[in-house]
Amino acid sequence: MSDNNKNELVIIGAGPGGYRAAYMAADLGLNVTVIDPEINPGGVCLYRGCIPTKALLHLAKIMKDATTAGEMGINFSDPDIDIEKVRAWKSDVVKKLTGGLGQLIKSRKINYIQGIARFIEPGKISVETKESGEKKISYKNIIIAAGAKPLSVPGIDLSNPLVMNSSDSLELNDMPDNLLIVGGGYIGLEMATIYNAFNIEVSIVELTDDFMPGMDKDLIAAYKKEGEKIFKDIFLKSKVTKIENSGKQLKVEFEDKNKKKFSNKYDKVLVAVGQKPNSDNLGLENTSVELDEKGFIKVNEKQQTSEKGIYAIGDVAGPPLLAHKAGYEGKIAAEVIAGKKSVNDAKAIPAVIYTEPEIATCGLSEKEAKEKNIEYKKVKFPWSASGRAVAMNAKNGFTKILIDPENERILGAGIVGKNAGDMIAELVLAIEMAATADDVALTVHPHPTLSETIMEAAEIFYGHPGHIHARKKI
Amino acid sequence: MIPLKTINFNHMKKEIKIPDIAENVESGIIGKVLVSKGEKIKVDQSVVEVETDKATTDIPSPYEGIVDEIKVDEGDEVKVNQVIMIIETEEEEDEEQKETEEKGNEEEEIKKKEESGAREIEAKEKEEKKPAPPKQEKEKDMSDIPASPSVRRLARELDIDLTKVTGSGPGDRITAEDVKNYAQKPEREEKEAEVIKTPELPDFSQWGPTSREKMTNIRKITSRNVSQSWQNIPHVTQFDEADITNLENFRKQHKEKIEKWGGKLTVTAILLKISAFALQKFPRFNASLDMNNQEIIYKHYYNIGIAVDTQQGLIVPVVQNVNSKSLKELAVEVHELAQRTRDKKISPDELQGGNFTVSNLGGIGGTSFAPVILPPQVAILGVARSVYKQVYSDGEFRKKLMLPLSVSYDHRIIDGADGARFLRWICDVIEDPYSILF
Numbered sequence: 001m002s003d004n005n006k007n008e009l010v011i012i013g014a015g016p017g018g019y020r021a022a023y024m025a026a027d028l029g030l031n032v033t034v035i036d037p038e039i040n041p042g043g044v045c046l047y048r049g050c051i052p053t054k055a056l057l058h059l060a061k062i063m064k065d066a067t068t069a070g071e072m073g074i075n076f077s078d079p080d081i082d083i084e085k086v087r088a089w090k091s092d093v094v095k096k097l098t099g100g101l102g103q104l105i106k107s108r109k110i111n112y113i114q115g116i117a118r119f120i121e122p123g124k125i126s127v128e129t130k131e132s133g134e135k136k137i138s139y140k141n142i143i144i145a146a147g148a149k150p151l152s153v154p155g156i157d158l159s160n161p162l163v164m165n166s167s168d169s170l171e172l173n174d175m176p177d178n179l180l181i182v183g184g185g186y187i188g189l190e191m192a193t194i195y196n197a198f199n200i201e202v203s204i205v206e207l208t209d210d211f212m213p214g215m216d217k218d219l220i221a222a223y224k225k226e227g228e229k230i231f232k233d234i235f236l237k238s239k240v241t242k243i244e245n246s247g248k249q250l251k252v253e254f255e256d257k258n259k260k261k262f263s264n265k266y267d268k269v270l271v272a273v274g275q276k277p278n279s280d281n282l283g284l285e286n287t288s289v290e291l292d293e294k295g296f297i298k299v300n301e302k303q304q305t306s307e308k309g310i311y312a313i314g315d316v317a318g319p320p321l322l323a324h325k326a327g328y329e330g331k332i333a334a335e336v337i338a339g340k341k342s343v344n345d346a347k348a349i350p351a352v353i354y355t356e357p358e359i360a361t362c363g364l365s366e367k368e369a370k371e372k373n374i375e376y377k378k379v380k381f382p383w384s385a386s387g388r389a390v391a392m393n394a395k396n397g398f399t400k401i402l403i404d405p406e407n408e409r410i411l412g413a414g415i416v417g418k419n420a421g422d423m424i425a426e427l428v429l430a431i432e433m434a435a436t437a438d439d440v441a442l443t444v445h446p447h448p449t450l451s452e453t454i455m456e457a458a459e460i461f462y463g464h465p466g467h468i469h470a471r472k473k474i
Numbered sequence: 475m476i477p478l479k480t481i482n483f484n485h486m487k488k489e490i491k492i493p494d495i496a497e498n499v500e501s502g503i504i505g506k507v508l509v510s511k512g513e514k515i516k517v518d519q520s521v522v523e524v525e526t527d528k529a530t531t532d533i534p535s536p537y538e539g540i541v542d543e544i545k546v547d548e549g550d551e552v553k554v555n556q557v558i559m560i561i562e563t564e565e566e567e568d569e570e571q572k573e574t575e576e577k578g579n580e581e582e583e584i585k586k587k588e589e590s591g592a593r594e595i596e597a598k599e600k601e602e603k604k605p606a607p608p609k610q611e612k613e614k615d616m617s618d619i620p621a622s623p624s625v626r627r628l629a630r631e632l633d634i635d636l637t638k639v640t641g642s643g644p645g646d647r648i649t650a651e652d653v654k655n656y657a658q659k660p661e662r663e664e665k666e667a668e669v670i671k672t673p674e675l676p677d678f679s680q681w682g683p684t685s686r687e688k689m690t691n692i693r694k695i696t697s698r699n700v701s702q703s704w705q706n707i708p709h710v711t712q713f714d715e716a717d718i719t720n721l722e723n724f725r726k727q728h729k730e731k732i733e734k735w736g737g738k739l740t741v742t743a744i745l746l747k748i749s750a751f752a753l754q755k756f757p758r759f760n761a762s763l764d765m766n767n768q769e770i771i772y773k774h775y776y777n778i779g780i781a782v783d784t785q786q787g788l789i790v791p792v793v794q795n796v797n798s799k800s801l802k803e804l805a806v807e808v809h810e811l812a813q814r815t816r817d818k819k820i821s822p823d824e825l826q827g828g829n830f831t832v833s834n835l836g837g838i839g840g841t842s843f844a845p846v847i848l849p850p851q852v853a854i855l856g857v858a859r860s861v862y863k864q865v866y867s868d869g870e871f872r873k874k875l876m877l878p879l880s881v882s883y884d885h886r887i888i889d890g891a892d893g894a895r896f897l898r899w900i901c902d903v904i905e906d907p908y909s910i911l912f
Contacts (some may be wrong), residue, residue: 345626432622434645436645436647
């Protein structure tokens with residue numbers, strides 16, 4: 001046990017928020033120490049989230065494209081899947097990326113400690129390390145970037161080996177013949193896409209009336225046109241009340257909206273009902289840091305908590321629980337600690353669901369606009385009128401933009417279709433820059449690309465899109 | 475859209491800014507820093523001394539706490555609203571919590587109202603033909619500020635509240651230039667005024683030795699004000715002469731009595747009193763022009779400034795409510811005010827609120843001069859040196875003490891005939907005080 005000198009900046013957690021904060025702070029000349037249980041930075045995103053799912057979704061996409069190529073006259077025989085090799089490739093992707101991040105830690109001379117941190121008193125934490133036991137560290141400033149973990153639901157025992165959470169499901173161990181996914185959010189839908197690609201029969205149960213609660217209905221409807229084909233059963237407005245072993249399978253009891261009970265058998269169950277912040281095992285009771293009723297750490301626009309010198313970013317500091325939001329907040333916190341006048345004033349945080357087809361949104365949604373009584377004009381360009389989309393056999397998508405009718409500024413957007421996630425950034429920039437629909441309509445977009453649909457949607461606002469006939473501007 | 479979170483915590487530091495010290499005063503110079511870092515200070519304790527427009531003022535702290543950072547040094551030029559000090563407050567927590575609680579309650583109430591009376595409100599709005607539904611405007615909600623992230627950052631660095639900046643771009647977008655322009659407004663005007671006065675100076679040293687001296691704050695402000703006045707106000711100066719032989723006898727007769735009261739019976743004091751009567755008789759000389767609204771503002775009080783020659787330059791303290799003060803009171807007050815002005819002991823509010831000015835250069839000399847109006851006033855009385863003259867009256871030449879007077883007036887509001895009448899009325903009253911009874 002040793003008490004080091006006061007560290008200028010300590011960061012708990014090396015996920016996308018933590019490592020981004022560490023790099024920024026080091027580049028601004030601060031002396032930085034990062035503590036994380038993994039050997040390299042990356043956090044859930046790289047080890048058990050964004051990156052491995054995207055590796056597997058890429059394979060799913062290849063297989064889906066091969067299957068649908070038949071419609072266009074190219075026929076492939078059924079794929080021969082070597083699951084061992086898939087798993088190895090996925091692990092290799094993760095290793096490469098996390099190793100790269102580790103290199104960046106070294107080249108910036110950041111002190112990286114593999115261990116688990118806990119506050120013991122204001123200004124001091126203890127770190128449980130693998131090699132050298134417990135270590136006490138004093139800090140001047142500290143950023144909590146401890147992330148979140150999968151939530152469970154009553155009646156489901158996550159310790160049952162046949163019941164998986166999202167991290168377990170990415171291991172691809174003991175692939176079942178059929179799978180029930182509990183939760184129709186983005187994790188559930190993405191995992192469904194992956195498992196379906198590996199020829200596993202997938203069913204899904206969701207408590208609310210539709211997939212992706214909170215999202216605009218037209219986006220979900222467009223997704224479902226293709227996306228719901230992957231499911232054997234979809235149980236909406238229903239919940240799982242009990243799961244018990246039944247031979248080698250699981251017997252799952254459901255209850256629908258009319259309180260009607262029914263049951264089915266599945267090889268495995270994946271629980272993806274949400275995330276909860278990792279704020280419970282940090283020893284925050286030894287500080288004056290305040291939590292909200294859901295356990296998220298309360299922060300102000302400078303990412304400061306209620307105790308001086310303690311900052312919080314990313315999932316642990318509140319929704320949306322997205323890696324890019326954590327990274328942005330990490331940069332802000334590092335700048336504030338370095339004495340810069342930075343605040344978290346992002347106007348739009350994009351969200352992408354990497355299903356087939358993809359769904360991407362940013363800024364204001366129609367649902368939010370109606371709730372908050374914000375006036376907007378909606379313009380929607382169907383991909384069936386996009387040359388590129390039709391040539392890619394992706395005509396089911398659309399690009400939607402919400403515009404302020406008074407000052408013509410872009411307020412929000414939603415895109416469904418191939419590569420929607422890569423397209424949304426243009427609209428995020430438009431919102432941040434306070435661009436008007438005219439700015440987007442007058443920007444030359446390359447032809448033929450899917451990005452043209454953004455320009456054409458903006459043109460609809462003025463009544464003159466090139467590739468559909470629109471009524472005059474209201 | 476994500477509105478800015480506005481949670482405040484007890485360790486939030488408070489800024490002390492230069493307050494609005496006086497009318498037309500945009501900047502000053504730090505004379506003295508009266509506290510040091512780490513010092514515990516009380517509410518209203520003076521933290522710095524600022525040499526503003528024409529006087530020295532103490533800036534009080536609005537907070538109790540510990541001085542965390544002093545951002546200025548003695549001799550620094552500071553602007554209104556500039557942050558000069560950071561105070562770490564101690565009792566903040568309670569206040570802040572109260573604030574957030576109150577806000578919470580308000581929000582709840584709004585929600586309740588909305589739920590219960592949503593339809594009523596809707597119906598009302600339709601009646602009133604409001605084009606847009608009421609956008610809930612929270613304090614500090616920056617989510618609807620039309621500026622790019624880099625412009626928002628620039629504004630923070632320059633301590634500019636973006637809600638006060640008008641955007642010049644499409645959809646009212648605020649550009650980096652808008653922010654810079656807003657930041658430089660007072661300076662820019664100053665620079666423009668200077669540029670107009672001295673375009674392209676030659677290198678004087680080619681003809682002989684030169685030296686340079688920084689303009690004092692008072693010089694800068696005076697130069698800006700007079701050139702603004704000269705450029706904006708169409709000046710006309712009316713000249714006249716008053717026979718002050720009798721006035722001078724009166725003055726000498728009562729001189730000693732006034733001195734006993736601690737005053738000085740000067741021509742200026744007497745002219746001040748007469749001017750107040752003249753302003754009542756000719757209300758336009760006591761008015762101001764509101765060109766934006768195309769209106770004339772008449773003032774129903776009679777505050778008159780007196781131009782005082784000091785070592786630092788011209789300073790104009792104001793005598794309040796001249797009409798309700800006796801000559802004795804005025805003689806005492808003018809004497810005392812002039813003395814304090816020369817001693818730099820005048821407070822900024824004593825330099826404000828004048829409607830008219832008297833400038834007496836008679837002590838120095840001159841046959842007459844055309845004074846420059848001090849905006850937003852519309853007229854100024856100039857007094858030169860009195861001389862004995864042979865004046866032909868009642869069939870013979872008589873020796874009379876004649877006082878040259880002039881009035882410069884704003885021709886936009888005062889016609890030439892009224893200018894002549896005004897000055898003649900003053901001369902008549904000087905020569906025959908009984909005429910005031912008409």
